[in-house]
Amino acid sequence: MIRFGNISWRFLSVWRRNLIVYRRIWKVNFFVPLLEPAFYIIAFGLGFQQLVSNLSYGGQALTYTRFMAPALIGISIMYNSFFETTYNSFVRMYYQKTFDGMMATPLSLEEIILAEIVWSATKAAAAASIMLLVLGLFGFVVFPLGLLVVPLAFLGGLAFGSIGMFFTGITPSIDMFNLPIFLFITPMFLFSGTFFPVSGLPGWAQSAALAFPLYHLVELTRFACLGLVETNPLISLSYLALFTLCFLSLGLITMRRRLIK
Amino acid sequence: MNPSSETAPAPIIQVEHLSKRFNDLIAVDNISFEVRAGECFGLLGPNGAGKTSAIRMLYGFAPMSAGSLRIFGLDIATEWRRIRARIGVCQQDNTLDPDLTVLQNLLVFATYFGIPKPLARQRAEELLHFFALEKKITAKVGELSGGLTRRLTLARALINDPELIILDEPTTGLDPQSRHQLWDRLQHLRARGKTFVLTTHYMEEAAQLCDRLVIMDHGKILIQGDPIGLIREQVGTSIIEVDGADPELEQFLVAGKIEYDRTGERWIIYNNGDGAIEQAIRTTFHPQQCTFRSAGLEDVFLRLTGRELRE
Numbered sequence: 323m324i325r326f327g328n329i330s331w332r333f334l335s336v337w338r339r340n341l342i343v344y345r346r347i348w349k350v351n352f353f354v355p356l357l358e359p360a361f362y363i364i365a366f367g368l369g370f371q372q373l374v375s376n377l378s379y380g381g382q383a384l385t386y387t388r389f390m391a392p393a394l395i396g397i398s399i400m401y402n403s404f405f406e407t408t409y410n411s412f413v414r415m416y417y418q419k420t421f422d423g424m425m426a427t428p429l430s431l432e433e434i435i436l437a438e439i440v441w442s443a444t445k446a447a448a449a450a451s452i453m454l455l456v457l458g459l460f461g462f463v464v465f466p467l468g469l470l471v472v473p474l475a476f477l478g479g480l481a482f483g484s485i486g487m488f489f490t491g492i493t494p495s496i497d498m499f500n501l502p503i504f505l506f507i508t509p510m511f512l513f514s515g516t517f518f519p520v521s522g523l524p525g526w527a528q529s530a531a532l533a534f535p536l537y538h539l540v541e542l543t544r545f546a547c548l549g550l551v552e553t554n555p556l557i558s559l560s561y562l563a564l565f566t567l568c569f570l571s572l573g574l575i576t577m578r579r580r581l582i583k
Numbered sequence: 584m585n586p587s588s589e590t591a592p593a594p595i596i597q598v599e600h601l602s603k604r605f606n607d608l609i610a611v612d613n614i615s616f617e618v619r620a621g622e623c624f625g626l627l628g629p630n631g632a633g634k635t636s637a638i639r640m641l642y643g644f645a646p647m648s649a650g651s652l653r654i655f656g657l658d659i660a661t662e663w664r665r666i667r668a669r670i671g672v673c674q675q676d677n678t679l680d681p682d683l684t685v686l687q688n689l690l691v692f693a694t695y696f697g698i699p700k701p702l703a704r705q706r707a708e709e710l711l712h713f714f715a716l717e718k719k720i721t722a723k724v725g726e727l728s729g730g731l732t733r734r735l736t737l738a739r740a741l742i743n744d745p746e747l748i749i750l751d752e753p754t755t756g757l758d759p760q761s762r763h764q765l766w767d768r769l770q771h772l773r774a775r776g777k778t779f780v781l782t783t784h785y786m787e788e789a790a791q792l793c794d795r796l797v798i799m800d801h802g803k804i805l806i807q808g809d810p811i812g813l814i815r816e817q818v819g820t821s822i823i824e825v826d827g828a829d830p831e832l833e834q835f836l837v838a839g840k841i842e843y844d845r846t847g848e849r850w851i852i853y854n855n856g857d858g859a860i861e862q863a864i865r866t867t868f869h870p871q872q873c874t875f876r877s878a879g880l881e882d883v884f885l886r887l888t889g890r891e892l893r894e
Contacts, residue, residue, distance in 0.1 A: 332695075332697065335691075335694040335695050335697070336695070338691075338694060339680070339683075339691050339694070342683065342687065342691065343682040343683065346682075418678075418680070418681055418682075419674075419676050419677070419678040420678065420680055422644075422674060422676065422678045423674070423678030423679070423680065423692075424695060425644050426642055426644070426667065426672035426674060426678075426740075427667060427692065427695035427696055427743075428664045428665075428667045428668045428695065428696060428697070429695050430664070582644075582645065582646065583605065583645060
């Protein structure tokens, strides 16, 4: 079970440790979110947009790039946080034995795991902020509403960071992360209303998409960037919050089971 | 209350009937011991004897299966955070942070203890000096040699100025120079009144550093005492090692009620300073090779845990 008594603000020291490491290579860390949206916008804008006509979302006609741009942020939030708590946390836990060292100090395992997840959300929020800036320069974001993307990215980062930590808690080896990526991340990347509206899918697939956290995150980033909605943002917000709570708990439980023997 | 118990300092570590089970395996089987303030206490034993399992319970990394464990008079099960704030642990694996530099390793580790920045900086500088690491402060951990890595690990374990230092095989894999240097540093720390618990495979290390020690095997404590006392009591003062002697030697030893062990063609005879036995072997049993030497801790260890290979 979860040991809530083991959680204190001390977890911030682990969060700061990750920040220090991140700052050492901040240029590389900033480069990707800076250029990635530009690549996508240019590729889809130049190569693809002419093929797509009369796209409408939330009852309003949109160009394809305008429709897709907010989804790029959602996808980036997912990738940043999920990869942080899977591959990166696994390396720290298993290969570098960083957690073992921390557990010789007054830190609890719960604080270490919580810090890793909160850190992954921070990293996602940083990437999303840079993308927001770039896409804003392209004219794809309505300000000031668009600034909502930053807290949304943090929430989305918590959600995907938590489920990533859950997979780290149960994976036998680092190679096995291919499985959740192939079965969970990739379908979400494609079918969450990211590159085409979910309304274009058959009925059963539409309902399936509703279960995807990325669908809700993209709904929310699209709302923040464009001010348009097809569903109730409060439902999406509640879904993400619930998803986070559920997998944060599972992440804490599976990591305790894995590391405390 | 009687006056002697009032003056005797309370033990730093009190272990009572401690056990650790992993499914079917009993790694630590009902051990009890005490470590007093300022003492260096050794946990010796072959691989798989349960030393590391015991050590891990000591700093609250692994939960106990049974028994009780108090450090500084506090219960590890409930007060682990307060206990860990006052101890330094040098783990067997290298757990230094490879993403950070030498100096950052110390400073970041200090934040896990909640040590204020100026104090952490001051201590880090002192420790880098104490372990002769000043020239390496900007180096990455991966660039350090084995000896430097160990020194940094020990430096990091001291960042909270601990009262108790737990060392799990601190010199395994080091060259003799690095090992002697590390011993020298440990002796300095001992002189400052720190309490130590250490595990080791090196009997020379244990004999040199430990005031008292236990020898463990199969999760149990076989014996405990001070190194010199244990040697006297278990194997006597001297030993004769004989290779390829006449088979009658065995009868001679049995008849004379002289204690010995045999592995293959070699006899290990515990003659306890008896020159007559020495003389008899030399003249009567035609050994190919014969060594007379004083007894050491390694003899105690091998005598108690057997000479066969493990695993």
